[in-house]
Amino acid sequence: MRRALRSLTTQAEIQDFLDNGVSVKIEAGSTEAPVITINVADDAIYEKSEDLVLDISNPSNAAIGPNGSATGTIFDEDQVDNDVDNPNNPDDPADPVDGDKPVVGIIATKPQAVEGEAGNNALEFTVSQNNQSNFDTTVDVKLNSGASDIDAADIDSIVYTDATGTEITLTTQAEIQDFLDNGVSVKIEAGSTEAPVITINVADDAIYEKSEDLVLDISNPSNAAIGPNGSATGTIFDEDQVDNDVDNPNNPDDP
Structure with a gap:
């Protein structure tokens, strides 16, 4: 049978x-x-x-x-x-x-920060990819100086996780300037779809100023391809800025 x-x-x-x-x-x-x-x-x-x-x-x-x-x-x-x-x-x-190679991008997951406003004085950026991989994905993250208005004095500290998995905190002007000038490498670990958040804590200076953009680009991908979201913008507002579209007496963006 x-x-x-x-x-x-x-x-x-x-x-x-x-x-x-x-x-x-x-x-x-x-x-x-x-x-x-x-x-x-x-x-x-x-x-x-x-x-x-x-x-x-x-x-x-x-x-x-x-x-x-x-x-x-x-x-x-x-x-x-x-x-x-x-x-x-x-x-x-x-x-x-x-066919299954991930497409990687960067987005501003917290795109606005206000100087001196507790709980709202940090920008956050996330590098992520559209699907899992059996390989680590690495990319370089660097300031787009041509599209950005900020300098090191506008930043109090930067926290990110490097490609070795170590959390790095930059607090001195020299460290922050090096980040802006040279960028860093970050990693999406195998089996994951995003790298740890990059947090940029803004400085509360005494300068009356318009809003300032901070633009981060990604480049040099490993085990992934960069998609349409290869750049992300965060905006730093001066104190008392609320709405740039209406008459706001406490907003230097309002002429």
Whole structure:
């Protein structure tokens, strides 16, 4: 009697197959068992090729020969050949793109800060990507000096997490100026979709001034491509600025 064809579709069933295996039979008078078919999932994770190796053991009425193990390989989208320069293959270190390669961007998650206003005197920027990856994503974050109005004196401190995972706090004018001039590298860890927040605490100076923009750009991505959100703007308001669109006697942005 032939054994019934089984289809495993739930994660629990599939995990049991991987953990415990199954028993198959070559029927009397035949030379092979029915084919074992493994249909791969189309996930949204950026990843290298993955091997699936099946072994056979515990033979009944037979002996295991030299082919007691077999390997199948699952490729990510657009993977073709790992042995040549393939621009659509994460196994190729020269790759610029791939089907699941994350698109990374930066946004001002707290885009406005007011000098001297407790609880509202910091700008926050977040570097994030659209899907998970099996690799760390790194990008450089740097001030766009041409589009920004601020200088180091407008900032009290900067807090960010560097590419090694260390939280850094910049408090001196020299440290802050170096951040503005040279930027820093930040990391989205493998399995995550965003880097720790970059917080810029603004200084409460005694200068009567218009609102000032601080624009951060990202560049030099590793294991990701920069999408349309490659730049983000935060705005620092002077004390008493409320609304630039109406007549506001306490707002230097209001002519």
